Amino acid sequence: xxxxxxxxxxxxxxxxxxxxxxxxxxxxxxxxxxxxxxxxxxxxxxxxxxxxxxxxxxxxxxxxxxxxxxxxxxxxxxxxxxxxxxxxxxxxxxxxxxxxxxxxxxxxxxxxxxxxxxxxxxxxxxxxxxxxxx
Amino acid sequence: xxxxxxxxxxxxxxxxxxxxxxxxxxxxxxxxxxxxxxxxxxxxxxxxxxxxxxxxxxxxxxxxxxxxxxxxxxxxxxxxxxxxxxxxxxxxxxxxxxxxxxxxxxxxxxxxxxxxxxxx
Numbered sequence: 001x002x003x004x005x006x007x008x009x010x011x012x013x014x015x016x017x018x019x020x021x022x023x024x025x026x027x028x029x030x031x032x033x034x035x036x037x038x039x040x041x042x043x044x045x046x047x048x049x050x051x052x053x054x055x056x057x058x059x060x061x062x063x064x065x066x067x068x069x070x071x072x073x074x075x076x077x078x079x080x081x082x083x084x085x086x087x088x089x090x091x092x093x094x095x096x097x098x099x100x101x102x103x104x105x106x107x108x109x110x111x112x113x114x115x116x117x118x119x120x121x122x123x124x125x126x127x128x129x130x131x132x133x134x
Numbered sequence: 135x136x137x138x139x140x141x142x143x144x145x146x147x148x149x150x151x152x153x154x155x156x157x158x159x160x161x162x163x164x165x166x167x168x169x170x171x172x173x174x175x176x177x178x179x180x181x182x183x184x185x186x187x188x189x190x191x192x193x194x195x196x197x198x199x200x201x202x203x204x205x206x207x208x209x210x211x212x213x214x215x216x217x218x219x220x221x222x223x224x225x226x227x228x229x230x231x232x233x234x235x236x237x238x239x240x241x242x243x244x245x246x247x248x249x250x251x252x253x254x
Contacts, residue, residue, distance in 0.1 A: 011216065031213065038206045045238065049245030051252070057178040080169060087158050094151045126170060127206050 022109055029088045033082040040079065073130040079122060084119045088112040138233040146208055153205040160198045185250050192250055199242040 016024050045051075047067055051060040066072075092112040094104040167184070168176065185191045214227055
């Protein structure tokens with residue numbers, strides 16, 4: 001319990017300072033990734049729905065071309081990192097919760113971090129040509 | 135001081151994990167088909183050809199859309215809850231999230247339906 005409400009951002013510094021462990025960092029990054037993905041949902045639905053909204057295949061292609069420029073492919077790397085981190089960390093939390101393995105949570109978390117790094121190496125290798133394409 | 139809007143309790147916690155497990159499957163498929171793929175240029179023909187290749191895509195998106203939206207909005211509520219909203223504002227935020235979430239699901243269905251039916 002807090003004596004007074006910390007600020008929206010101060011809240012996170014407070015938690016990390018008080019308990020600077022793997023779990024707190026995972027919680028923090030899980031939240032950042034979650035908020036990013038939540039916000040991403042809205043422009044994604046707009047682009048995907050551009051055919052429904054306009055009835056025009058040209059408009060749909062204009063939007064999908066716009067989001068496949070090198071800048072967006074570069075940003076896509078961060079999008080995939082958000083999905084991969086949130087997904088793997090979420091699975092490690094769910095395994096710990098459902099199989100009563102909270103005492104082994106740190107080990108599970110390190111496994112998920114290693115898989116995350118492997119996924120990101122693969123992603124960056126796949127995305128270099130897309131970012132450099134014209 | 136300790137009075138707070140109902141959190142939805144264990145249901146919210148449990149459903150977040152169940153929808154999360156579904157999303158692990160859906161998002162790995164989604165990334166594999168649309169992002170981490172060797173054929174990486176997407177346009178209307180590529181998208182609709184894929185959707186028409188199998189009826190399973192309709193099933194896929196009928197489940198994917200509401201599960202993703204629920205997980206996102208339930209997660210957003212979890213974030214808001216950390217800031218301890220009062221009873222009245224908490225209830226207002228909950229109603230707002232439900233309304234926007236349901237509208238987003240309906241919009242998502244209409245959007246995917248338009249693509250599924252085109253040329254089918």
